[in-house]
Amino acid sequence: MDGILAINKPRGMTSHDVVFKLRKILKTKKIGHTGTLDPEVNGVLPICVGRATRVSDYMMDSGKTYIAEITLGTQTTTEDQTGEVIATNLIEENQFSTTEIDDALNQLIGEIEQIPPMFSAVKVNGRKLYEYAREGKVIDRPSRKVQIYSITRTTEPKYHDGKVTFEIIVQCGKGTYIRTLSTQIAEVLQTVGHMSKLTRTESGGFTLEQSYTLEALQTMPHESIQSILHPLEKGLTHLPHHEVDEQTAQRIMWGQKIKGIIPPLTGETVMTHNNKALAIYMPHSEYDNVIKARKVFTD
Known part of the structure; x- marks a missing residue:
């Protein structure tokens, strides 16, 4: 069995969990994902099977699209909803106009610099940052340049409990942390914030509409799964x-x-x-x- 398959990863499951389950469903060990999704992030996770595992590194380099929910007013240790709140800034009703928010988003389009969050798999001095973070350590991390192709607000700001929440669609290049982008949006607006929800809608040339759930694959005959696998060329279109x-x-x-x-x-x-x-x-x-x-x- 060879080819590329897009999985719609559910929240609460690691990318490794998806690979583990697929090895049982597809009855093959030669399976790899094309870049991890955090457990609380759902959406498109392209999976390479057989010979197609040779293109997984190149698929990681392709652009990605996300729908993110941004919450202004609280900052967390992980820069997302799973972390502990470490800073608050009371947001008053209608404190930000939609124009102010959109202007802030536009300032972050293009090539920007990001410092990887402490709770991430980036390695510094041979260790992953989250290993330091779990020990309560905060160390210097080198900044890196990432590409933001577009940011579009898709909902009206919703004010609640001293915070404000809105959704955005982000098209970005490899290595972008949407969690960090969320805190950068807050900084431009001179407040604190975090990413409160995230869905990846496109990765490696695959969209959410082209993705299959693990439950759907479990009910498919083996030959039917082979027929929906894309050739490895699909992972090299960029x-x-x-x-x-x-x-x-x-x-x-x-x-x-x-x-x-x-x-x-x-x-x-x-x-x-x-x-x-x-x-x-x-x-x-x-x-x-x-x-x-x-x-x-x-x-």
């Missing part, structure tokens, strides 16, 4: 493609260096023959007009 002739295709399948490709490659590129992905090639760092294999997909 990369440039280059179609080659049969002779060049044979050399690529052997992982050989290739010279004289026209037009020349400018970065990692999917090399195809008859629209079938053979490998990912990249410019050679030492020789002009020569490309080398980054990853070969043929057996």
Whole structure:
């Protein structure tokens, strides 16, 4: 069984739990996810099966879309609803106009810097940040640049209990923490806040509408599941493609260096023959007009 399957992960389940259950449902061990979703986050989790596990790293690099609920007025240790409240700032009724909120969102579109939250899997000095956090330690974390393509408010602000809540849709690049983005929105509005709910609606080129629940898969015949798996090419749509002739295709399948490709490659590129992905090639760092294999997909 080979291919890519989008799962609609429920809240309360880890990405590892999904893989564990799928190994039983699909009766295969060669399964991997394309980037974790926190247990309290639901939505699209692309799963690679068999040979398609070779493209999982590349799928992680593709853009993602989220629906997030932002709550202003309280800040938490985890930057989301699961953490302990560490700061409060009473929000008065109608304190922020929709224009002020939308202006704040617009200020965070583009390339921005984020400091990964302490409760995250980012490694510093060989240890994951959440390991330090569980010991009550707060350490310096290097900031990193992430790309925010768009942020759109989708609901009217709702004032309640000294807080205000609203929903946004975020389209972003890899490595973006929506939890951290939520606190940054609060900072622009000169208050505190956190992410109170999150759903991933698109990842790796798959949407929520294309995703299956584990319950649905459990009732499907084995052959029916195979028919809904997408080929590994589906996970590479965000990369440039280059179609080659049969002779060049044979050399690529052997992982050989290739010279004289026209037009020349400018970065990692999917090399195809008859629209079938053979490998990912990249410019050679030492020789002009020569490309080398980054990853070969043929057996």
